[in-house]
Amino acid sequence: MWCSASRRRDTVPTDSLVIGPDVIVPVAAVKDLGLYLDSAMSMRDHISRLTSTCFGVLRQIRCVRRSLTTRARTMLVTCFVFARLDYCNAVLTGLRRCDLDRLQAVQNAAVKLVAGARKFDHVTPLLRDRHWLPVQHRVTFKTAVMMYKCVHGMTADYLADYIRLPSSAAADMRLRSASSGRLFVPRARTAAGDRSFAVAGPRLWNSLPTAVTSAGSLSAFKRQLKTFLFRTAYTN
Secondary structure (H helix, E strand, O other), X not given: OEEEEOOOHHHOOOOOEEEOOEEEXXXXXXXXXXXXXXXXXXXXXXXXXXXHHHHHHHHHHHHOHHHOOHHHHHHXXXXXXXXXXXXXXXXXXXXXXXXXXXXXHHHHHHHHHHHOOOOOOOOXXXXXXXXXXXHHHHHHHHXXXXXXXXXXXXXXXXXXOXXXXXXXXXXXXXXXXOOOOOOOXXXXXXXXXXXXXXXXXXXXXXXXXXXXXXXXXXXXXXXHHHHHHHHXXXXX
């Protein structure tokens, strides 16, 4: 990543880029719209900062938890922790499980705080009882909702342009599945490309049951999608 800064030419680092009076200095990560992006798009710097912030909020809530009702604790966790976990979480699609587990640790701590559970209590029943999807499935939910909006023309053109419906794909390639309702998934040549919305989005859409993708409205799609993901997450 590169960051612009004004410096004298005699103090310019050797790995920087000089354009006119400006010096472009390389940095490990840059902040854009609240996200910290690194050169490899691993999102590890963002996850580190996010988990640190969320655990800080949980510590503050824990200090006053005895003065709060369960409903009040739930509202605080939802507003100040889950809102951060869910913000732009579609960019976390395709990350390694170990990276998402760091965010799952935040959700685990949050549900224990809300439920008043002990340190070593199992969190799965606590999450299931509150109908809270795990972090990995919350990422899937966000991406799937974006896909539904793209398919039905409910989102910006720059996102919808990445989606190729079966009819348009068949115009370029003779696909046997052109009439099956599945979307065309382009081939990615890099790991980062495989995580891109143009690739991961259609692949996720094709993996959903037809009963979910054929929902007649966005609200119905969200309900059916959450039900499907909830069963996937908590059914052994």
